[in-house]
Amino acid sequence: MIRIYSIISLILxxxxxxxxxxxxxxxxxxxxxxxxxxxxxxxxxxxxxTGVPNIVTAILADYxxxxxxxxxxxxxxxxxxxxxxxxRWKNG
Amino acid sequence: xxxxxxxSIVIRTVSRIIIPFIQIFGLYTIIHGEASPGGxxxxxxxxxxxxxxxxxxxxxxxxxxxxxxxxxxxxxxLGLLIYSxxxxxxxxxxxxxxxxxxxxxxxxxxxxxxxxxxxVEIGIGITVMSVIILLFFYSVRDEDAHGINA
Numbered sequence: 001m002i003r004i005y006s007i008i009s010l011i012l013x014x015x016x017x018x019x020x021x022x023x024x025x026x027x028x029x030x031x032x033x034x035x036x037x038x039x040x041x042x043x044x045x046x047x048x049x050t051g052v053p054n055i056v057t058a059i060l061a062d063y064x065x066x067x068x069x070x071x072x073x074x075x076x077x078x079x080x081x082x083x084x085x086x087x088r089w090k091n092g
Numbered sequence: 093x094x095x096x097x098x099x100s101i102v103i104r105t106v107s108r109i110i111i112p113f114i115q116i117f118g119l120y121t122i123i124h125g126e127a128s129p130g131g132x133x134x135x136x137x138x139x140x141x142x143x144x145x146x147x148x149x150x151x152x153x154x155x156x157x158x159x160x161x162x163x164x165x166x167x168x169x170l171g172l173l174i175y176s177x178x179x180x181x182x183x184x185x186x187x188x189x190x191x192x193x194x195x196x197x198x199x200x201x202x203x204x205x206x207x208x209x210x211x212v213e214i215g216i217g218i219t220v221m222s223v224i225i226l227l228f229f230y231s232v233r234d235e236d237a238h239g240i241n242a
Contacts, residue, residue, distance in 0.1 A: 050192075051202030052126045052209055060131065061209040065190040069175055071133075072216050076172045079223035083165070086230045 097151035107149045114142040122217040126206060132216025139217065140224025152232060164222045164229075171219030175212050182208075 025032045046058040060068050098104065122135030147155040179190040187194030192208035193201040 048202075049205075050209065051204075051206035054126055054128065056129070057125050057131055057209065057213070061212050062190075062192065062205070065179075065212075068212075068216070069179070069190070072172055072175055072219055075223050076168060076219055079168050079219075079226050082223075082226060082230055 097154070098149050103149055107145055111142050111146055114145070115139055118142065118217075118221075122213055123210070125213045126210060132213040133220055135213075136217035136220025137224055139221040140228070143221075143225045144228050147228060147232065152229070156229065159225060164226050167218050168222040168226070171215040171217070171222070174215030174218070178208055178211055178215075 042055055042059060042063070046055050046063075047053060050058040050062040052058045052062070118135045118138035120135075121130040121138055122132055125131035125135065143155065143159065146158075178192075182191050182194050183189050185194045185196055192205040195204050195208065197204050197207070199207070
């Protein structure tokens with residue numbers, strides 16, 4: 001019985017996928033959402049918007065500032081949990 | 093000689109000379125992260141490796157005497173505090189969180205933004221450096237270091 005249900009739900013999900021796949025952007029088209037030209041903004045206006053000549057740093061610390069804050073928090077949390085796990089400071 | 097210390101005078105002298113240069117290069121990598129390849133993460137790791145070299149050559153006891161545990165804890169928290177504190181300062185002066193141009197400094201918006209990004213990189217560097225040192229201190233023991241002299 002479970003087998004029949006799973007086959008039916010698989011067919012339903014497959015039909016949804018096939019229906020949606022028709023709406024997908026054409027492969028390799030320059031109008032794809034992945035080519036949404038955000039890099040033009042970065043290369044042309046990053047200096048006047050952030051004041052930093054290095055585009056990588058401008059993206060890392062300004063446009064993606066929350067992301068970098070999260071990365072630093074991850075490293076901080078790793079160090080803190082290391083201290084909790086191996087709390088003995090003297091050699092042992 | 094304490095346990096786990098390298099006795100070769102060549103290695104001791106060379107690392108005594110080279111450790112400050114490693115640290116200067118790490119600082120350069122952090123400070124010049126705005127204008128050239130580099131940044132807080134990379135510079136922090138370079139600063140951490142200088143302490144790792146010190147630990148390998150001069151022993152764990154000496155390194156722990158120079159860098160106490162509380163200092164690592166304070167630095168680890170300080171870096172993150174600088175980063176998030178700049179974000180909170182921006183909020184305090186009427187901007188969004190991490191919107192750098194709102195600080196009330198007598199500079200143009202460009203320069204305030206660049207200065208904030210520099211402070212953010214320094215904060216990242218401090219945190220990464222402390223965590224690297226902490227990782228090495230906890231993963232090495234003096235008994236493991238005996239093999240180097242043998």
